Amino acid sequence: MRILLIEDEIAIAGFISEGLAEEGFAVDVAHNGKEGLAMALDHLEEYDLLLLDWMLPGMSGIEICRNIRKQRPAFPIIFLTARDTVDDVVFGLETGANDYLRKPFAFEELLARIRVLLRSSAGEQTVFRHKDLELDIARHQVLKSGAPIELTQKEFALLELLLRNKGKVCRRSRIIEKVWDIHFDHDTAVIDVYINALRKKLDTAGQVSFVQTIRGVGYRVNDD
Numbered sequence: 001m002r003i004l005l006i007e008d009e010i011a012i013a014g015f016i017s018e019g020l021a022e023e024g025f026a027v028d029v030a031h032n033g034k035e036g037l038a039m040a041l042d043h044l045e046e047y048d049l050l051l052l053d054w055m056l057p058g059m060s061g062i063e064i065c066r067n068i069r070k071q072r073p074a075f076p077i078i079f080l081t082a083r084d085t086v087d088d089v090v091f092g093l094e095t096g097a098n099d100y101l102r103k104p105f106a107f108e109e110l111l112a113r114i115r116v117l118l119r120s121s122a123g124e125q126t127v128f129r130h131k132d133l134e135l136d137i138a139r140h141q142v143l144k145s146g147a148p149i150e151l152t153q154k155e156f157a158l159l160e161l162l163l164r165n166k167g168k169v170c171r172r173s174r175i176i177e178k179v180w181d182i183h184f185d186h187d188t189a190v191i192d193v194y195i196n197a198l199r200k201k202l203d204t205a206g207q208v209s210f211v212q213t214i215r216g217v218g219y220r221v222n223d224d
């Protein structure tokens, strides 16, 4: 899952993006309204959610929200702001934000709201299965034949992407877009390293791998 954060306060932006990265999200940050809107519109299909500050240099969060809504009416947007009168809250939501979080907030609350919003925008499914594997997003847990398997955050994000797209090829470019952030240096060999790590943890000896290599294109988990 890839998130765009538009927030001009450097310390807050750093705190949020580091926390989300630890939770396995790919996060891009813009510190200026105009720059943030440009990033959003350039990559709108790649982002899954926008965290948007209200008061920003260059362009306000409200204007950014309106612009994005014209392109993608259902795009998940959470406002982050110190403005907290009831009128402001109502105005923010009427402008098209899905949710609204007042500063200062606890990171855990932000995370919970992000997960709720991503769940509702992606449909209700939170558990994905393939043969003896089970990935549970709400519990952030992977089971193999019922036994928990420890995955790193990036491994978890990659497995989630593959299982969400079961039966379809995940192209290498799409894997990079969804699992790594904009600062990624474009050596896509890192994908193969992570796929190999997943195979070591999840494959059963003597059986074909849970994930198939589509040479030169990407990876696919076959339908059962």
Ligand code: CA
Pocket (backbone or CB within 6 Å): 007, 008, 009, 053, 054, 055, 056
């Ligand atoms: Ca601000």
